[in-house]
Amino acid sequence: MDLRAKVALAPYTTFALGGPAALFLEAQAPGDIKEAYALAKQKGLPVVVLGGGSNVVVPDEGLNALVLRITTQGIGREGSTLRCAAGEPLLGLVKYAAGQGLGGLEPLAGIPGTVGGAVRGNAGAFGVEIKDVLVSARALDTETGEEKVFAKSECDFSYRSSFFKRHPQLIVLEAELALAPADPMQADAKIMHTLAERHKRHIQDIRSAGSFFKNPVVSVDLQKLFKQDKSQESKEGRVPAGWLMDRAGLRGARVGGAVASEYHTNYFLNAGDATAAQVKELAALAKEKVFKEFGVTLEEEAVIL
Numbered sequence: 001m002d003l004r005a006k007v008a009l010a011p012y013t014t015f016a017l018g019g020p021a022a023l024f025l026e027a028q029a030p031g032d033i034k035e036a037y038a039l040a041k042q043k044g045l046p047v048v049v050l051g052g053g054s055n056v057v058v059p060d061e062g063l064n065a066l067v068l069r070i071t072t073q074g075i076g077r078e079g080s081t082l083r084c085a086a087g088e089p090l091l092g093l094v095k096y097a098a099g100q101g102l103g104g105l106e107p108l109a110g111i112p113g114t115v116g117g118a119v120r121g122n123a124g125a126f127g128v129e130i131k132d133v134l135v136s137a138r139a140l141d142t143e144t145g146e147e148k149v150f151a152k153s154e155c156d157f158s159y160r161s162s163f164f165k166r167h168p169q170l171i172v173l174e175a176e177l178a179l180a181p182a183d184p185m186q187a188d189a190k191i192m193h194t195l196a197e198r199h200k201r202h203i204q205d206i207r208s209a210g211s212f213f214k215n216p217v218v219s220v221d222l223q224k225l226f227k228q229d230k231s232q233e234s235k236e237g238r239v240p241a242g243w244l245m246d247r248a249g250l251r252g253a254r255v256g257g258a259v260a261s262e263y264h265t266n267y268f269l270n271a272g273d274a275t276a277a278q279v280k281e282l283a284a285l286a287k288e289k290v291f292k293e294f295g296v297t298l299e300e301e302a303v304i305l
C-alpha cells in the first residue's frame with residue numbers, strides 16, 4: 001500500500017476545500033482496510049474513511065488522522081443480481097447495469113460518490129433510493145475485524161440514513177442489488193434524461209457537498225404552507241430544507257467564497273476560494289435564520305469532518 005504523509009484532501013472532495021491529511025492511503029482491496037486500521041493503531045491516529053468525497057467538509061487545518069480512501073473495484077452479475085465493490089463510482093454501476101440490460105438504478109445517475117457512500121447514506125434522487133434495489137450489504141467491523149453480510153432489513157434504512165451511518169465502525173465493502181430486466185437502449189436513455197434533468201436544476205458538476213441540510217420534519221401548518229406555496233405534498237412530514245432557507249431569505253447568501261446556490265439554496269457552493277470555516281459560518285447563519293423564522297432546527301446531511 002502506498003502510505004503518504006501530508007496529502008492535500010481538497011482534490012479528493014467535490015467541495016474542493018480543506019487542509020491535508022497527516023497520513024493517506026487508498027484501499028484497493030478489502031484486506032487493505034484491515035491493514036490500514038492496524039497501521040493507524042500503531043501510529044496512534046484515528047482513521048477517517050472517504051469514498052468519493054462528495055458529502056464531506058474537510059477542516060481548513062486538515063485532519064490529524066489516517067485518511068483511508070476506499071477505491072475497491074469490481075462488479076459481478078448473477079442473473080438479475082449485481083454484486084458491486086464499495087469503491088466503485090455509483091455512476092459507473094448505474095451505467096454497467098444499463099449496459100447489461102438491468103434497470104432500476106437510472107434515477108440515481110449523476111449522484112456523485114461511491115457505492116459504499118451511497119449505501120451508508122441511503123442516497124436517493126427523483127423518488128428512488130438505493131435501498132429500493134439493495135438486497136444485502138457486506139461490511140467490515142473495524143473494531144472486531146469481522147465481516148458480516150447485512151440483509152436489507154438489518155441495514156435499517158431511512159431517509160439519508162442506515163445502520164452503517166449510525167455505526168461508523170462498520171465499513172461497507174460490497175452491495176448486492178436486485179434489478180429488473182430492461183432494454184439497454186431504453187435504460188441508457190433514462191440515464192441521459194436523469195443527467196440532463198440534474199444539469200437543468202444546477203445540481204451537477206458543481207463544487208459542493210450536495211444538499212447541505214436534511215429535509216426536516218415540520219409541523220402540519222408548515223406542511224400546509226409548503227403545499228400552498230409549491231403545489232406539492234410534503235413527504236413523511238418533511239419539507240425541503242432549501243424551501244425553508246429560501247423563505248428565510250438565504251437564496252444566494254454568501255460568507256466569503258461560500259455561497260448558498262441561487263438555483264438550489266440548500267446546495268452550498270465553493271465559489272472559488274471558500275474555506276471550511278466560511279462554509280460552517282454560512283451553515284450557522286442558515287440554521288439561525290431558519291430557526292428564527294420557523295422554529296425549525298436544520299440538521300446537517302453533509303459530514304463535517
Ligand SMILES: Cc1cc2nc3c(=O)[nH]c(=O)nc-3n(C[C@H](O)[C@H](O)[C@H](O)COP(=O)(O)OP(=O)(O)OC[C@H]3O[C@@H](n4cnc5c(N)ncnc54)[C@H](O)[C@@H]3O)c2cc1C
Pocket residue numbers: 014048049050051052053054055056070086110111112113114115116117118119120121122123124125164170171172173203204205206208209210211303
Ligand atoms: C453536486 C452534488 C449532488 C449531489 N446529489 C445528491 C443526490 O441527488 N442525492 C443524494 O442522496 N446525495 C447527493 N449528493 C451527496 C453525495 O453525493 C452522496 O451523499 C454520496 O452518496 C456520498 O458518497 P461518497 O462516496 O462521496 O461519500 P463521502 O463523501 O466520501 O463520505 C460520506 C460519509 O460516508 C462515509 N463512507 C464513505 N464510504 C464508506 C464506506 N464504504 N463504508 C462506510 N462509510 C463510508 C464517510 O466516512 C463519510 O462519513 C450530492 C453531492 C454533490 C456534490
